[in-house]
Amino acid sequence: MSNFVAGLINDNPEITAPVYKQYNYVQYSDILPPSATVSVSFPPSDDMFRYVIIQQQFSGITEAICMFEVKVFLRGTLLFFHQRKYLGCSL
DSSP states (O other): OEEEEEEEESSOTTTSOOOTTSSEEEEEEEEOOTTOOOOOOOOOOSOOOSEEEEEEOOSSTTOOOOOSEEEEEETTEEEEEEOOOOSSOOO
């Protein structure tokens, strides 16, 4: 996985699919090997958001994002999200 964005949105992504980079986002422009951990940080803001999304622009139909855990730290609080919802991935 490489060159993905972490984004902040308020619209439920299960109802309205987020449009790539049409939201407040941070770009991760390095290669992330399997089983690696990475951190991204957003600049401080007074804006509030409800959802954290991870997106990557694909060049082919066989590519997919495979993730097992996403941890969100919010002003000293840890919110842990664990979902087994994958796009063409097997673990």
